[in-house]
Amino acid sequence: MPQLKTTPQVQFTGPRGQEHMPYLLTPGPLTTSQGVKQAMLADWGSRDIEFRALVKDIRLSLLDLAGCDASHECVIVQGSGTFAIEAALGSLCPVAHGKTLVVVNGAYGERAAAILKKLGRPVVTLVKSDSEAPTADEVAAALEADKAITHVWVIHCETTSGIINPIQAIAKVAKDRGKIVMVDAMSSFGALPLPMVDWNIDVMVSSSNKCIEGVPGFSYVLCRRDLLIGSKGQSHSVVLDLHEQWTGLEKTGQFRFTPPTHALVAFHQALKEHAQQGGVAARGARYRRNAQVLIEQMCSMGFETLLSDEEAGPIIQTFLTPRDPNFDFEKFYEALRGRGFAIYPGKLTRRPSFRIGTIGQLDENVMRRAADAIRDVLKEMNVTDLTPLPA
Numbered sequence: 001m002p003q004l005k006t007t008p009q010v011q012f013t014g015p016r017g018q019e020h021m022p023y024l025l026t027p028g029p030l031t032t033s034q035g036v037k038q039a040m041l042a043d044w045g046s047r048d049i050e051f052r053a054l055v056k057d058i059r060l061s062l063l064d065l066a067g068c069d070a071s072h073e074c075v076i077v078q079g080s081g082t083f084a085i086e087a088a089l090g091s092l093c094p095v096a097h098g099k100t101l102v103v104v105n106g107a108y109g110e111r112a113a114a115i116l117k118k119l120g121r122p123v124v125t126l127v128k129s130d131s132e133a134p135t136a137d138e139v140a141a142a143l144e145a146d147k148a149i150t151h152v153w154v155i156h157c158e159t160t161s162g163i164i165n166p167i168q169a170i171a172k173v174a175k176d177r178g179k180i181v182m183v184d185a186m187s188s189f190g191a192l193p194l195p196m197v198d199w200n201i202d203v204m205v206s207s208s209n210k211c212i213e214g215v216p217g218f219s220y221v222l223c224r225r226d227l228l229i230g231s232k233g234q235s236h237s238v239v240l241d242l243h244e245q246w247t248g249l250e251k252t253g254q255f256r257f258t259p260p261t262h263a264l265v266a267f268h269q270a271l272k273e274h275a276q277q278g279g280v281a282a283r284g285a286r287y288r289r290n291a292q293v294l295i296e297q298m299c300s301m302g303f304e305t306l307l308s309d310e311e312a313g314p315i316i317q318t319f320l321t322p323r324d325p326n327f328d329f330e331k332f333y334e335a336l337r338g339r340g341f342a343i344y345p346g347k348l349t350r351r352p353s354f355r356i357g358t359i360g361q362l363d364e365n366v367m368r369r370a371a372d373a374i375r376d377v378l379k380e381m382n383v384t385d386l387t388p389l390p391a
């Protein structure tokens with residue numbers, strides 16, 4: 001029997017019921033409903049007619065939710081959100097004639113640019129700090145300065161900070177100049193409006209475990225059909241070839257490779273619940289209320305947010321790390337987790353911070369309970385000075 005070199009730090013105690021799990025105050029995976037969890041209690045065959053009908057239903061529902069018309073297609077890609085991002089960039093961005101402008105104000109913009117570089121695709125960036133939204137004028141100026149740009153990639157909610165970028169205005173200036181507009185709406189789709197046709201968005205990417213409140217397992221690209229058709233043979237990859245994935249789904253209703261059946265069935269249920277609860281408007285309103293209550297409670301303790309209320313979206317909130325020498329994020333995290341709330345570390349480049357997600361099956365009562373737990377933990381850690389650490 002081979003010996004492990006290190007002893008595992010955490011003892012795995014076997015399957016646990018949800019009652020023993022913390023609320024996930026993170027940007028996904030997130031806390032899901034009972035109905036979504038229950039939907040995963042059956043094993044589906046990926047070739048079954050019923051399963052294929054369910055996949056078709058998901059694809060059509062997503063197009064509907066994104067305000068698409070008959071000119072758009074939905075391609076589901078196995079894997080997390082980054083898989084669909086790489087599939088979209090590698091299938092749709094120019095290889096030689098043309099260039100992609102990536103608008104960067106956080107880690108996810110940086111990652112998109114890094115993928116294009118890795119693929120050897122022409123790319124330029126418009127870089128802002130992670131607490132600053134790019135303006136449409138700045139994007140217009142970048143497009144005027146470099147006429148070789150043909151595609152624009154922009155993030156809707158930059159989850160690094162939670163900031164909401166003005167994608168409608170950015171899409172307009174890009175479209176006025178004849179560019180292809182591609183949006184990473186990973187953490188916002190389903191909670192913030194994104195009418196693709198009305199807002200001139202050609203391509204949009206999101207995933208199963210965000211605001212629709214499904215579980216991780218797949219991501220999807222909504223895309224103009226003519227762009228998909230034109231992308232034949234352009235992908236760098238067999239697995240991430242959007243055109244091939246799409247034609248496979250269209251021809252047989254099946255995936256080319258094993259699909260995450262449970263995640264798809266759960267997502268179908270999540271979409272049903274999303275509609276029953278009032279769609280995008282109601283989902284956005286619940287998350288906004290979560291965010292409002294959390295921020296009020298945190299600020300009343302003395303925490304400061306990175307962003308103003310106008311800049312911050314309802315998805316995730318960034319709080320600046322207090323300067324009190326007794327504050328230690330790892331201890332704070334573990335103590336909160338022990339009280340039933342999992343939060344998220346910071347990802348900013350310049351300011352020490354941590355994040356609390358306000359999406360998933362959570363309401364303002366959960367946010368209040370989380371705030372009570374935070375008060376309790378601060379007391380236990382003897383943290384009294386919540387003035388932020390300097391940048």
Ligand SMILES: Cc1ncc(COP(=O)(O)O)c(C=O)c1O
Pocket residue numbers: 027028080081082083108155157158159184185186187207
């Ligand atoms: C805006 C944005 N883009 C991309 C990603 C990457 O998604 P994944 O971690 O599922 O690959 C995330 C993840 O949170 C995100 O918020």
